[in-house]
């Protein structure tokens with residue numbers, strides 16, 4: 001199994017982040033002749049890296065700047081062919097420097113955490129396109145390598161372990177095997193983590209429910225026997241026919257229970273949309289749930305009285321628009337964040353935390369920045385060719 005990591009200063013936390021991505025890209029980078037890439041400086045115009053046979057070229061990306069990630073991947077697959085090709089791209093969220101922007105590859109696997117996509121956007125780097133050849137690993141002690149590999153595989157395949165192929169919980173249900181487990185011990189974030197149990201409603205978000213109702217495939221990363229990814233297809237409702245991979249545990253609680261939402265179809269749709277926009281669905285769910293709580297407690301000027309769930313939360317199409325809006329309006333959003341959120345966490349002390357009054361004022365600003373975009377039918381340009 002080959003995963004690879006993106007290591008950079010985090011636009012989200014101000015500290016160092018390392019975010020890890022599955023799929024085949026890490027292996028293909030090696031087969032194209034590189035163990036890793038170091039990126040310095042920035043371009044004035046949109047560019048992408050093309051990597052093949054030990055060479056790296058910087059090429060013009062103005063044709064794909066502004067595209068969603070799914071269309072960007074399709075564009076490069078049409079240009080270079082699908083065979084042995086990996087496309088790792090940022091979306092509109094990264095281009096507009098959203099602090100929780102991601103990189104996503106052709107298998108919808110992401111450098112999801114820490115806002116690494118915004119670093120790509122700051123460098124005007126839209127994509128890293130890798131066409132794998134046959135370059136093998138450098139000279140290594142192959143006997144030692146085989147021994148270590150065998151030991152690792154024996155541990156992974158051991159039936160006692162959660163990773164055991166087709167028997168362990170991780171392999172059968174994916175990471176979302178944790179939904180029922182955390183709910184049952186009172187460790188599940190609910191309504192912006194004000195509560196820790198979602199009761200019976202957690203079942204509808206769980207890996208068990210996904211397996212029994214919408215699972216259509218078990219794709220895996222390169223050479224991994226676990227196959228924890230769970231490809232799903234929405235069977236009914238406005239997004240019927242949408243196939244996506246995969247409903248992981250953390251986005252499921254963040255956009256699900258943490259937003260008081262037990263509709264697995266809407267969670268799947270929002271994750272898919274985040275993968276197209278290039279934004280972290282976990283962070284998005286946390287931002288939306290914070291907004292929801294602030295609104296409920298009267299800190300927002302959203303129509304309605306304090307304590308009334310705002311109209312924006314009565315239909316999931318609104319949060320879907322909010323997701324697009326927060327990708328597109330991130331510059332504006334950033335200016336209107338509470339100043340405490342700009343403070344490195346290491347310097348946080350109890351007395352630095354925003355007072356309820358400050359939080360309310362910030363929430364009002366955030367609300368006024370977001371509302372026009374939420375109310376408008378915001379779309380990315382060009383729109384995704386996937387079912388919407």
Ligand code: SF4
Pocket residue numbers: 001003022023219220221224225226227228229
């Ligand atoms: S399939 Fe799951 S366990 Fe295997 S490498 Fe990918 S993310 Fe990890």
